[in-house]
Amino acid sequence: MANTSSAKKATRKIARRTAVNKNRRSRVRTFIRKVEEALAAGDKEAAQAAFTVVQPELMRAASKGVLHRNTASRKVSRLAQRLKTLTA
Known part of the structure; x- marks a missing residue:
C-alpha cells in the first residue's frame, strides 16, 4: 500500500x-468485430x-x-487481405 503522498497520487494517475x-x-x-462479422x-x-x-x-490506439505500432499495422493488413479475398 502506498504511504507517501506522491505514491498515492501516482496510484490515482495509474488508475485513471x-x-x-x-x-x-x-x-x-468492437470496430474489429464489426468488420469480421461483415466478412x-x-x-x-x-x-x-x-x-x-x-x-x-x-x-x-497505436x-x-x-x-504497439506493429500490432496495429498487422491487424490492418490482415483485415485488408481478408477484405480483398472477399471482393475477388
Whole structure:
C-alpha cells in the first residue's frame, strides 16, 4: 500500500490512465468485430465501410500507446487481405 503522498497520487494517475486505455482497447475490439462479422456474412459493402472506420481507430490506439505500432499495422493488413479475398 502506498504511504507517501506522491505514491498515492501516482496510484490515482495509474488508475485513471488504465480506465482510459481499457476504454480505447474495447472500442478498437468492437470496430474489429464489426468488420469480421461483415466478412463472415459476406457483405462486401458493410465490410468495406467498417474497414474504413477501423483503420484510423487502430492507428489512433497505436499512437496513444494502447497497441504497439506493429500490432496495429498487422491487424490492418490482415483485415485488408481478408477484405480483398472477399471482393475477388
